[in-house]
Amino acid sequence: AQSVTQLGSHVSVSEGALVLLRCNYSSSVPPYLFWYVQYPNQGLQLLLKYTTGATLVKGINGFEAEFKKSETSFHLTKPSAHMSDAAEYFCAAEDTGGFKTIFGAGTRLFVKA
């Protein structure tokens, strides 16, 4: 069965530092991959999505993620953290041809001034 693993339930960075949130999926067939962000007391909103084509995907708010099939990874990065980036981030995988989406456990990002 498909699974999504996010390494680190909490990540803390200083404002202006690089943000790196890790996500690995388990599937012999690369799924469609997503990163969502959840701000306090809100639903999830899409940051970026990989389906096919270019392996480096750019999203909103300066985030990007790189799909690496050989490593079954889809890590999320942002060159310079901002206080407003503090939130919980979820990686998700959707089986191609299906309708089941599997979410990782989430990573809470803290940004220090």
Place this chain on the structure above:
Amino acid sequence: EAQVTQNPRYLITVTGKKLTVTCSQNMNHEYMSWYRQDPGLGLRQIYYSMNVEVTDKGDVPEGYKVSRKEKRNFPLILESPSPNQTSLYFCASSFPSLQGNTEAFFGQGTRLTVV
């Protein structure tokens, strides 16, 4: 404005008392889904629906029912709630394409407490 609306936002109920959480979307999306969010577990899919009258179980369907009589509505029914169903619930909708589902739009969430 494109949105997914869940009601109620907060609900405290007693064990065994049937309840329904409503979900409505105004984007004409075919695909709708219910999730529960628990600390350390992320979001787990309860049920999903590919279109009207077409539903299927997700990963944690026990204790829940759904129906999809109209395209815009996808209510979640707890026939006999138990304390282990205390959780934060999200409804989501999206439009399937040849490249998988498009962006999923999420409701604001329903925080359910069963005592």
